[in-house]
Amino acid sequence: FFHRVDIYPDHEDPSFLGFLNLDRVRPLRKEDYESNPYYRLLKDISFASVKGVRLGWRYYEPYEAFLLDEISANPKARYAEFTPLGYFKEGFKAPAIEKFGKIWMSLIPHEINTMKKPIEEAKGKVLTYGLGLGYYAFMCAEKEDVCSVTIVEDDPAVIEIFEENLLPLFPHKEKIKIVKGDAIDFSAKEDLSSYDYRFVDIYHNEADALPIYLAFYDIGRMKGVSFSFWIEETILTYLRRYFLVLLAIHFEDLDEKELKQDELLYKLYLYTKDWRLETGEDLQDFLSKKKMSETAIAAMNMKETKRAG
Numbered sequence: 106f107f108h109r110v111d112i113y114p115d116h117e118d119p120s121f122l123g124f125l126n127l128d129r130v131r132p133l134r135k136e137d138y139e140s141n142p143y144y145r146l147l148k149d150i151s152f153a154s155v156k157g158v159r160l161g162w163r164y165y166e167p168y169e170a171f172l173l174d175e176i177s178a179n180p181k182a183r184y185a186e187f188t189p190l191g192y193f194k195e196g197f198k199a200p201a202i203e204k205f206g207k208i209w210m211s212l213i214p215h216e217i218n219t220m221k222k223p224i225e226e227a228k229g230k231v232l233t234y235g236l237g238l239g240y241y242a243f244m245c246a247e248k249e250d251v252c253s254v255t256i257v258e259d260d261p262a263v264i265e266i267f268e269e270n271l272l273p274l275f276p277h278k279e280k281i282k283i284v285k286g287d288a289i290d291f292s293a294k295e296d297l298s299s300y301d302y303r304f305v306d307i308y309h310n311e312a313d314a315l316p317i318y319l320a321f322y323d324i325g326r327m328k329g330v331s332f333s334f335w336i337e338e339t340i341l342t343y344l345r346r347y348f349l350v351l352l353a354i355h356f357e358d359l360d361e362k363e364l365k366q367d368e369l370l371y372k373l374y375l376y377t378k379d380w381r382l383e384t385g386e387d388l389q390d391f392l393s394k395k396k397m398s399e400t401a402i403a404a405m406n407m408k409e410t411k412r413a414g
Contacts (some may be wrong), residue, residue, distance in 0.1 A: 129190065138197070143240050150270070155262040155266050171190065176189075176338070176343075178342045184349060224245060229250070231254045233245075239256075246280040247276070257291045292328075303331070303332045305318075319402050322402065347373055
C-alpha cells in the first residue's frame with residue numbers, strides 16, 4: 106500500500122500513473138481547501154505546546170502525493186480496493202496537532218473530505234468522541250440545525266490547547282461543551298439516546314480504529330442507538346481483508362499455529378471454521394458490514410477453545 110508517492114512534473118501523463126498501478130492521482134487546487142471556514146479561521150494560528158501535545162503546522166511538498174479520501178472496495182470487482190490520491194503543485198500547509206512528535210490530527214484534504222458526510226448528517230444535540238483540532242465541533246456548531254455539541258476527550262493537554270488557543274475563535278462557542286473522560290466509560294454511563302447524532306473519532310487510522318469501531322458497534326447494539334464513525338468505509342475495507350483471507354485459508358492446508366500471529370485472524374478462523382457458504386448471497390452476506398462486525402465481535406469475545414458453527 107502506498108503511504109507516500111512523489112509525482113514529478115514530467116511524470117504526469119496517464120501512462121505513468123497506470124504503470125504505478127494507482128487508481129487515480131489527481132492535482133488539487135489550494136484555494137479549494139484554504140477557503141474552508143475553519144482553515145481560514147486558523148490561517149494565522151501561533152504555535153503552542155502543553156505536556157507533549159503541540160499545535161502547529163503540517164506541510165506537503167510540491168507534487169507529494171497523499172491519501173485524499175476514503176479507501177473503498179468494489180463488490181462488483183471482487184472487492185478490489187480503490188485508493189484516491191491527490192497532490193498540490195505548489196505545496197500545502199495545514200494546522201495540525203502533534204502528540205509526542207506524531208501527527209494526531211491535521212486539517213489536510215483527507216480530513217476535510219472524510220468529514221463531509223458526518224458534518225452534513227449532524228443535527229440537534231450532537232455527541233462527538235475525540236477533540237483534536239476541534240474541526241468537527243466547529244463545523245457542526247456553525248449549522249443552524251445543531252443546538253449543541255458535546256465533546257468527550259480524555260487528554261487534558263489537548264483540552265487545554267483547544268480551550269486557550271482555538272475555542273476563543275469560535276463564533277458559536279456557546280454551543281460547545283467538553284467532557285473530560287474515557288469514551289467507553291462515558292458511553293456505559295450516559296443516556297446516549299438523549300443525543301440526536303453520535304460521532305466517533307478517537308483513532309489515528311483504520312488499524313487502530315478497528316477494535317474501537319467494534320466496541321462502539323457493540324455498545325450501539327446493546328443500547329439501541331447508532332454511531333457514525335470517521336473513515337468508516339476505510340475501516341470496513343480493512344476489516345474485510347480479514348474475511349477475504351479467511352476465504353483463502355479454506356483452500357489452503359495451513360498450520361493453525363501460523364494464524365496465531367494475528368489474534369483477530371486466528372479467532373475469526375476458529376469462530377468460522379465450520380461455516381459453509383453455498384451461494385453468492387451467502388458470500389455477500391459474509392462480507393457485509395453487519396455480518397463482519399457481529400462476527401468479529403463474537404469471535405473476539407469467545408473463549409479460545411470454543412468453536413461456533
